[in-house]
Amino acid sequence: MAFVEYVNEKANPRRDDRLRTCHAYGGTACGLVKDSQGGCLVNKDRSFSQTFGCQMSLSMFMLQTIPDTVSILHGPVGCGGASPGRDYRVREGNRARGLKEQRVIWYNTNLNESDVINGGEDSLEKTILAIEERHHPKAIFIVSTCVPGIIGDDVDALAAQLQERVKAKLIPLHCEGFKTKIVATAYDAVYHGIARHLIDDQEDAPAEAAGAAQGQADGLIPVNVFNFSSMGRIDEVELARLLKGIGLEANFFPNYVHPDAFNHLKKAALNISVCATHDDYFLEYLKEKFGTPYLIGTMPIGSRNTSEWLLAIAGKLGKEEVAQQFITAETKELEAALAPYQERFQGKRVYISGGEIRVPATGMLMQELGFKVIGLRAHHYDEFGDDLYLKVAENDPDMEVNVATTQPFELVNLLNRAKPDLYIGHAGSNVYAAKLGIPGFPLFNTPKSYYGYRGAYEVALQVDRLLRNQAYQRKLKEHTRNPYHESWYQQDPYHYITG
Amino acid sequence: MATFIERPRNSCALGGALTTLNALQGVIPIIHASNGCGGNICGTIMAGSGYQGGGYIGALSVPSSNVSEKEILFGGEERLEEQVAATLELVDGQVYVIVTGCMTEIIGDDAKAVARRFQQQGKPVFAAETAGFKGNAYHGYDLLLEALIREGVVGPKGVEKEPHQVNLWGIVPGHDPFWRGDLLEIKRLLGLLGLQVSTFIAPDETADNLRQASKAAGNIIVSQSYGVAAAKVFEEEYGTPFLAVDLPVGPTATADFLRQVGRFLGLETTKVEEVIRREDGQYYWFIERLADFYTDLDMQHYAVVVSNANYSAPIARFLADDLGWLPEVVVVTEPLAEEQKAHIQEALAGLAELKDGQVPKVLFETDPYEIHNAVVAHWPKNNGEKYAHKLSPAFVIGSSFEKDLAAAIGARHLTVSFPILDRVLLDRGYSGYNGALHLVEDLLAVVVGGR
Ligand code: SF4
Numbered sequence: 004m005a006f007v008e009y010v011n012e013k014a015n016p017r018r019d020d021r022l023r024t025c026h027a028y029g030g031t032a033c034g035l036v037k038d039s040q041g042g043c044l045v046n047k048d049r050s051f052s053q054t055f056g057c058q059m060s061l062s063m064f065m066l067q068t069i070p071d072t073v074s075i076l077h078g079p080v081g082c083g084g085a086s087p088g089r090d091y092r093v094r095e096g097n098r099a100r101g102l103k104e105q106r107v108i109w110y111n112t113n114l115n116e117s118d119v120i121n122g123g124e125d126s127l128e129k130t131i132l133a134i135e136e137r138h139h140p141k142a143i144f145i146v147s148t149c150v151p152g153i154i155g156d157d158v159d160a161l162a163a164q165l166q167e168r169v170k171a172k173l174i175p176l177h178c179e180g181f182k183t184k185i186v187a188t189a190y191d192a193v194y195h196g197i198a199r200h201l202i203d204d205q206e207d208a209p210a211e212a213a214g215a216a217q218g219q220a221d222g223l224i225p226v227n228v229f230n231f232s233s234m235g236r237i238d239e240v241e242l243a244r245l246l247k248g249i250g251l252e253a254n255f256f257p258n259y260v261h262p263d264a265f266n267h268l269k270k271a272a273l274n275i276s277v278c279a280t281h282d283d284y285f286l287e288y289l290k291e292k293f294g295t296p297y298l299i300g301t302m303p304i305g306s307r308n309t310s311e312w313l314l315a316i317a318g319k320l321g322k323e324e325v326a327q328q329f330i331t332a333e334t335k336e337l338e339a340a341l342a343p344y345q346e347r348f349q350g351k352r353v354y355i356s357g358g359e360i361r362v363p364a365t366g367m368l369m370q371e372l373g374f375k376v377i378g379l380r381a382h383h384y385d386e387f388g389d390d391l392y393l394k395v396a397e398n399d400p401d402m403e404v405n406v407a408t409t410q411p412f413e414l415v416n417l418l419n420r421a422k423p424d425l426y427i428g429h430a431g432s433n434v435y436a437a438k439l440g441i442p443g444f445p446l447f448n449t450p451k452s453y454y455g456y457r458g459a460y461e462v463a464l465q466v467d468r469l470l471r472n473q474a475y476q477r478k479l480k481e482h483t484r485n486p487y488h489e490s491w492y493q494q495d496p497y498h499y500i501t502g
Numbered sequence: 503m504a505t506f507i508e509r510p511r512n513s514c515a516l517g518g519a520l521t522t523l524n525a526l527q528g529v530i531p532i533i534h535a536s537n538g539c540g541g542n543i544c545g546t547i548m549a550g551s552g553y554q555g556g557g558y559i560g561a562l563s564v565p566s567s568n569v570s571e572k573e574i575l576f577g578g579e580e581r582l583e584e585q586v587a588a589t590l591e592l593v594d595g596q597v598y599v600i601v602t603g604c605m606t607e608i609i610g611d612d613a614k615a616v617a618r619r620f621q622q623q624g625k626p627v628f629a630a631e632t633a634g635f636k637g638n639a640y641h642g643y644d645l646l647l648e649a650l651i652r653e654g655v656v657g658p659k660g661v662e663k664e665p666h667q668v669n670l671w672g673i674v675p676g677h678d679p680f681w682r683g684d685l686l687e688i689k690r691l692l693g694l695l696g697l698q699v700s701t702f703i704a705p706d707e708t709a710d711n712l713r714q715a716s717k718a719a720g721n722i723i724v725s726q727s728y729g730v731a732a733a734k735v736f737e738e739e740y741g742t743p744f745l746a747v748d749l750p751v752g753p754t755a756t757a758d759f760l761r762q763v764g765r766f767l768g769l770e771t772t773k774v775e776e777v778i779r780r781e782d783g784q785y786y787w788f789i790e791r792l793a794d795f796y797t798d799l800d801m802q803h804y805a806v807v808v809s810n811a812n813y814s815a816p817i818a819r820f821l822a823d824d825l826g827w828l829p830e831v832v833v834v835t836e837p838l839a840e841e842q843k844a845h846i847q848e849a850l851a852g853l854a855e856l857k858d859g860q861v862p863k864v865l866f867e868t869d870p871y872e873i874h875n876a877v878v879a880h881w882p883k884n885n886g887e888k889y890a891h892k893l894s895p896a897f898v899i900g901s902s903f904e905k906d907l908a909a910a911i912g913a914r915h916l917t918v919s920f921p922i923l924d925r926v927l928l929d930r931g932y933s934g935y936n937g938a939l940h941l942v943e944d945l946l947a948v949v950v951g952g953r
Contacts, residue, residue: 051588054566057538060545079604079634080507081514085542087902087921088549106906113507119608119635130506137871149536149605150635153574180538181570181605408537411563412592431544431562434555486530486559488594499588 006288013159014177015195015284018185019045022385026184028406029413029497032379032396035404036389044384044406048184051499055408057180059148060085061189064232066176067107068093068258071141073134073171074109077127077158078148083111092232095450099236100259110134114150123156128165135169142172142262144196152179172262174200185383186408187280187359190231194285197257198292201265223252224320227271227295229282230255233358235449241457242277242303245313248329249322269293273319277454278302278360279387301391302360302454305368306334309455337456341372344463348373351470354421354436356380356405356414357429357446363391365427365446370395372463377421378403380414382429405496411435415485416496425466440480442473508869509903511810511835511920512550512677514634517543518642519601521676524560526702528709529655530595531559533566534582534613535603539634540564550920551679552927565589569606578611586620586627596709597655600629601646607633614653628653640728640810640836643674647732651739656715663742667698667718668767671733672725672749675703678812679922683931683940684749688724691760691934694777695769716740719767724749724759724933726845727811727838748849749812752820752938753785785935792942801946802826804893806877806907807862808833808900809919811842813932815849817899817918818862820938822853829853829862830893831880833873833900835919838866870903874910881911897945914948 009016018024025044028035038044059082066074067089076083090107097104110133112118112126127145134143147158162173174196178189228242243253253275256268268274274289274297276282286297298319303312310330317326353374355362359381366376376395381388384406396402403421407413415435418426426436426443433443444466447453452461512518516535520543523531533540544561547554555561567585569578582600589598598620600613613629620627630649632642650656670688675681685701692699700711700718721736721744723729733744745766750759757778764774795801805827807818814834821827834846843866851861863880867873877898884890896913898904902923908915917924918932918941932941 050584051592052537052566052568052585053562054533054540054544054564054568055537055562056541056545057536060538060542075506079514080510080512080638081517081539081546081634082542084510084513084517085545085549086509087923088545090902091923109509111507111510113505113510114635115637116635119604126506133506149538149603150608153605153608181536181574184537184568184570186537409562431541434561435563483558486563486593486595488592491592499592 005291006284007291009284010195010198010288013175015188015191017183018188018191018385019183024185025384025406026382026408027500027502028384028404029500030404031400032392032402032404033400035384035406036392039384039386040389047500047502049410049499050501051412053410053412056186058178058183058186058189058192059083059146059180061186062146062176062178062193063109064089065190065193065258066144066146067109068096068232069142070097070102070105070259070261072144072262073138073140074144074146075127075130075134076109076111076146076148077123077156078112078114078150080111080113082148083109083146092449096236096259099450102259108138119150119154122154123151124161127156127158127161131165131169131173135171140171142174142201143169145173145175146178147175149179149181152177152182172200184408187383190281191284194257194282194288197265198285198288201262202268203266221252223247223250224272225270226251226253226273226275226316227268228253228255228275229277229285230258231278231281232258233361233447233449234277234454235451237450237452238454238458241452241455245303245309245455246316248333249313249317249326251316251320251322269295271295273298273316275316278358280359283387299387302364304361304364304454305371305459306337306456307371308364308367309459310334333456337459340460341463344467345373347467350375351424352377352421353425353427354378354380354418354423355427355446356432357427358382359384359388360391361446363388363395366395368459368462369427371459372466374425376402377423378405378417380405380407380417382408411485412487412491413496415439415487416492416494419492420496425470435485437476437479438483438485440473440476442469442476444469508871510638511868511901511903512639513543513546513642514639515632515636515642515645516601516603516634517546518639518674518677519630519632519646520564521547521639522643522646522674523599523601524557524564525675525681526709526712527704527707528596529712530589530593530598531564532586532589532598532600533564533603534578534585534600534606534611535566535569536605537566537568537570539603540566547676550922551676552922552925554676554679554927559593559595565593574605574609577609578606579616582611582613582616583619586616590620590625590627596626597712598625598627599650599655600627601632602629604633604635607631617653628655638836639677640674643728644731647671647729648735650712651732651735655712656736657713658716659740661717663719664698664717665719665767666696667700668692669700669702669715669718669721670724671721671729672723672746673812674728677920678810679920679927680918680931680933683929684724684933684937685931686929687931687934687937688750691756691777691781692722692763694781695760695763695774697767716742718742720744722763722766723747725812727842748819749816749933751816751933751941752824753782753935754823755816755819756934757782781935785939788939789942801949802828803914804896805829806831806833806896806898806900806911806913808835808873808898808904810835811838811846813919815846817932817941818850819853820941823855824938825942826855827897828856828860830896831863831865831877833865833867833877835868837868873904874907877907878910897948899945916945916948
């Protein structure tokens with residue numbers, strides 16, 4: 004189906020129905036790519052599993068950055084409860100971008116037993132009207148969760164009907180947690196809502212836009228770069244610097260972008276993704292709808308991937324030559340800066356766990372720093388991983404790979420065997436490595452720097468610091484334990500993977 | 503129809519049940535719900551309760567059946583059974599408790615029947631129905647405890663009561679951010695009375711404390727709202743009497759509390775009074791050395807307290823009756839039954855030390871928007887007049903949500919209730935004698951903090 008057709012539907016499709024997704028696998032990098040391409044992974048699951056996230060919780064990470072909006076969690080009172088933790092991050096993000104500091108405001112429709120029987124639409128209506136009256140936001144995101152999904156509330160019909168009475172744009176999003184175990188579907192859900200409600204149909208030919216920019220005083224070509232919450236402003240600044248170095252002006256979407264400003268999206272000569280896990284749905288849509296070409300390739304983490312990312316962009320816009328010069332100068336400088344660290348890291352072993360794309364990209368960065376990557380774990384896997392997983396395992400085709408959305412039980416089994424010197428993990432997983440006495444470096448830790456050439460240096464610096472004193476982890480290991488029977492550590496780590 | 507809530511200050515019934523299970527020693531939770539519920543709840547507690555993580559088996563390590571569309575269509579009991587069997591194989595615990603979420607209850611899965619099948623094989627598996635739509639986290643606490651009592655985690659039947667053994671309930675782990683510090687302080691104090699106290703969460707306890715809980719001579723609930731329903735079920739099942747009292751904060755309330763416990767259990771008055779005398783002595787040994795600073799700089803404040811049903815009145819009472827402050831407005835942030843509201847109103851009407859009978863204004867309100875407006879409306883505005891009545895200096899003692907409110911009325915701000923984002927909590931608690939010392943320290947740290 005074409006992406007414009009997807010966007011005509013009320014709800015976006017699940018990634019499970021659109022990509023060759025997988026969330027349970029154990030084997031090697033090459034095996035993973037081969038099996039995934041062969042279509043043998045789509046039905047894999049687990050007979051023992053641990054909790055993780057859902058579309059609802061992940062969608063909030065994006066939505067709550069959008070200024071002048073209020074989100075409604077349409078569901079029972081617990082859904083969305085992690086929102087307070089984003090308030091300071093969003094304000095920090097506001098400050099870093101010179102925006103007005105705004106508190107994160109969200110509402111919960113607080114569905115109770117009688118709503119489950121009679122439907123939650125009345126409660127939703129009251130909520131929408133109250134928000135309009137109290138906050139006068141530009142837009143209201145209505146995040147529909149499991150309960151309305153099961154009882155069959157027609158959120159879209161209600162929103163359409165109320166829209167006449169409400170100035171705020173009402174944007175229904177379908178984020179029922181039970182619909183998919185590929186949590187990243189949340190990004191599609193949010194982009195789906197943005198595409199349907201915040202971008203008008205007026206076309207704005209990108210080629211012309213590029214041409215217009217050429218005529219601008221600074222001669223920079225406008226491009227869009229798609230950001231996300233695990234990327235701080237400092238990383239945007241670095242990517243903007245790199246793009247400027249090859250003659251491009253980066254505009255960042257969608258996080259921290261005002262609802263009125265999404266139409267500016269159409270002005271770009273190129274849409275650039277930093278991570279396929281986030282943007283493929285939206286960039287395909289923008290291409291079909293407005294003809295804007297896009298680039299979804301590697302992630303600009305580490306020297307090699309940053310350079311390849313820049314070259315790929317340059318290739319699309321006829322900037323190869325300037326890019327090559329720029330890259331040569333940049334990498335030379337970076338190499339010199341990294342040399343003392345590479346010496347210290349030589350031969351140390353690292354295990355990396357988290358998002359599908361960021362993990363192998365970080366793996367390549369760690370290889371550049373002198374580490375040996377002994378294992379990778381991806382929250383999920385799909386076709387966007389193929390290139391990177393083959394690249395990171397170039398010299399080590401048997402590199403261990405586990406696809407698991409956290410699943411700490413598999414993690415500790417693997418780490419206990421591998422005994423790495425360092426663990427690099429997604430938020431929510433570092434504690435389990437720490438309990439095994441392994442120091443953990445956060446896979447993302449905004450507002451610290453991580454992307455581009457500068458990010459590579461910053462990672463080296465932070466990792467070096469972490470390795471200098473490991474008392475916290477060592478003592479934690481001595482005094483606490485993970486909750487599994489000792490026999491688990493003798494068992495095949497993939498024992499509970501089925502299908 | 504429910505009323506919406508702006509920025510809810512706690513989680514759902516499943517959330518309360520889960521954070522409680524996560525706190526109980528030796529008990530392994532198994533969530534029967536979709537993949538997101540447990541993660542969402544762990545994020546809630548992390549974000550709201552002073553950065554508390556999962557401990558032995560919490561956060562993202564909680565076993566969960568992660569039901570998806572297939573189970574929603576065809577039923578999830580089979581999947582649950584598979585998950586429980588694997589959990590027993592893999593996870594080291596004494597008691598395993600299934601808690602259900604919205605979707606598995608709507609589709610009618612019978613988690614209790616699944617648990618029973620395991621019990622028939624001699625496995626310690628139990629179930630509680632805790633769908634999020636049943637209520638908030640505090641309600642979830644009671645739902646869980648009722649199930650633990652009725653389903654036989656708590657036991658045993660037909661044993662003699664031990665006159666010096668008591669169980670302590672009423673504080674909802676995780677949602678009461680100070681649950682550890684508070685329970686341990688009350689346990690310490692009751693221990694001084696010669697009692698053997700089960701909190702079920704303390705590091706030196708195990709699931710055996712639950713399994714032997716029916717031997718207790720009584721249940722002490724340090725809440726007039728939470729744990730009371732469960733205590734009634736306990737009484738029905740085991741004939742165990744209970745005492746539900748306000749969480750004691752500060753020397754005056756704690757002395758009252760110890761005397762009430764003494765009467766409830768028929769303890770020797772001289773013993774109780776001796777404990778009070780010693781604890782009072784120690785409390786004032788600290789406070790004495792504060793008095794120079796406190797009086798020279800006049801640390802008395804007007805106060806607004808915004809907290810849950812457990813904390814709001816007790817904090818206000820401590821401020822009024824021990825610290826000599828002036829609570830102006832007390833906001834209780836959860837929906838309560840009339841009887842529970844009456845308790846709180848009564849407690850605040852009885853503040854002994856307030857002259858002129860100036861009882862604080864009491865508000866039962868969850869919504870930060872309404873709370874903000876009500877307090878701002880109550881606070882005299884200074885429009886630059888030369889002689890204007892004001893309530894200053896003032897303190898807002900509430901959650902992180904009240905930061906803006908404090909700024910709006912020119913007050914200082916300390917976080918004592920969910921969500922707490924500006925501090926990391928470990929053994930902090932504000933109850934009893936030691937807790938009150940911490941509270942004084944933390945309040946005055948705000949005053950001198952900028953120096
Ligand atoms: S899985 Fe469903 S009910 Fe659970 S937190 Fe996510 S949206 Fe809410």
